[in-house]
Amino acid sequence: MGAGFSSLATEKKTVTHPSNPNISDLPESCIASILSCLEPSEICKLARLNKTFHQASLADVVWASKVPENHEILVKKLFSEEGSSESLSKKEIFSRLCRPIPFSGDTKEVWLENSSRGICVAISWKGLKITGIDDRRYWTHISTDESRFHTIAYLQQMWWLEVEGNLEFEFPAGNYSLFFRLQLGRASKRRGSRRIINNLEQVHGWNKPVQFQLASSNGEHVASKCYLNEAAGKWMHYHVGDFVVENSYIPTKLNFSMAQIDCTHTKAGLCLDSVFIFPIETVNKLKQF
Amino acid sequence: MSSSTELTEKKVFLLKSLDGVIFEVExxxxxxxEVIRELIEGDCARPFISLYNVTSEILALVIEYCxxxxxTCSGGTSATIADEDLKTFDNEFMNVDENILLExxxxxxxxxxxSLFELTCRxxxxxxxDRTIIEVRKMFNVENDFSVVEEKAVRKEFAWAFK
Incomplete structure (x- = not known):
């Protein structure tokens, strides 16, 4: 900021007071500062205004407040294969983080929620520990577009339902919620018909609640019970619990589970897709999934 | 201001705008x-400081703001009242047309x-x-200087933001 001044008493009479100043006549640093006050989608829109705005929209100062504060750790962790991560601009880091990035052998995905600085994580059922998952009498594995991972696990019938997972991840500081994405009943097409119907015939054993648990290395430990049969026939995000991250620079360790191990009855007809972790402020967008 | 300060003579400086108007400021x-701080502290600000990039109309506003x-900051009021007062002042101060704002x-x-830079940027x-590109171009007299090919490329470059 600031350039060219003088204490000399020389006269300079060339007064130019433009009646119609143009916003792109401002120094590029000013335009970048204006852009940095805006949401990412607005910045990207204004990059199309003209060449000056486009150039300003690439500046690190614009994106410094948009990327997660621990972006250096995330870049190292998630873009490590490419080797060029150190030279990435902040805009490039932001745009790459906005697209889901697979990790842990494609069983997990992470992305930056566009409007917040929070990180979202999805964990496929393939990244969870599920009792009896490889025994087709209990569980079948179904390819489907209903899941972002294009696969779900379907519970045929079982006494002992137990699903566990864990994650160690450098979440940026903030408040997060964890969910299981489940559906009672299975969508299927009737032969000769295009209509998709939810087949609830096989569904039984859900009149007792399922127990959810979440424990974090930051000290949270929550357990809750939930009746799944109250929302049979549609995909639901079942809220397991919340956790708070204060330090973005150390990994947060999470353990979570879902269980219904009452052996007086069998359970059947449950679709298991994935576990989702979202920043709390973006939770109201869940219906998109 | 109370009259008890009469005895302590206040240091004043003269600022000269682009169009030659001289302002006396404390x-x-x-x-x-900040740009003239060194001149002031080094006592090199005599007889006046020329500010070639600022017109008298704008310099008057800048001085009013400062x-x-x-x-407010030296008024002895509590920090929260001063903060509130500055907020109200800033809001009213920003109630000017777009051209003045840009200047x-x-x-x-x-x-x-x-602080003024951040206020004007905000x-x-x-x-x-929340305005369309066309509205912003009209509002601030911005010409679209992209060629069709360039515009397409920029659109593509930022396509990820609109998914």
Missing amino acids: ESVAVQL KHHAE LCSAADYLDIK TLASLIK
Whole structure:
């Protein structure tokens, strides 16, 4: 900021007071500062205004407040294969983080929620520990577009339902919620018909609640019970619990589970897709999934 | 101001605008212009300081802003009341047309007045926000200097933001 001044008493009479100043006549640093006050989608829109705005929209100062504060750790962790991560601009880091990035052998995905600085994580059922998952009498594995991972696990019938997972991840500081994405009943097409119907015939054993648990290395430990049969026939995000991250620079360790191990009855007809972790402020967008 | 300060003579500085108008300001105002701080502290600010990039119309506004901020901060009121007062003042101060706003932003950048620079940037951002590209171009006389090919490329470059 600031350039060219003088204490000399020389006269300079060339007064130019433009009646119609143009916003792109401002120094590029000013335009970048204006852009940095805006949401990412607005910045990207204004990059199309003209060449000056486009150039300003690439500046690190614009994106410094948009990327997660621990972006250096995330870049190292998630873009490590490419080797060029150190030279990435902040805009490039932001745009790459906005697209889901697979990790842990494609069983997990992470992305930056566009409007917040929070990180979202999805964990496929393939990244969870599920009792009896490889025994087709209990569980079948179904390819489907209903899941972002294009696969779900379907519970045929079982006494002992137990699903566990864990994650160690450098979440940026903030408040997060964890969910299981489940559906009672299975969508299927009737032969000769295009209509998709939810087949609830096989569904039984859900009149007792399922127990959810979440424990974090930051000290949270929550357990809750939930009746799944109250929302049979549609995909639901079942809220397991919340956790708070204060330090973005150390990994947060999470353990979570879902269980219904009452052996007086069998359970059947449950679709298991994935576990989702979202920043709390973006939770109201869940219906998109 | 109370009359008991009569005895302590206040240091004043003369600022000369682009169009030759000279403004007399107290030290508490002058020091907010970071760009001339060294001149002031080194006592090299005589007889006056020429500010070639700022017109008298804008310099008058800048001085009004700095004066109010200096007075509020040294007024002896509690921090929260001063904060509220400055917020109200800033809001009213920003109630100017877009052209003045652009010039104030440019002047705050040149004179290196951080708080005024941030205030004008925030205000300009809120004016632009939620408007279409065409509306912003019209509002601020911006010409589209992209070729068709370039425009397409920029659209593609930022396509990820609109998914």
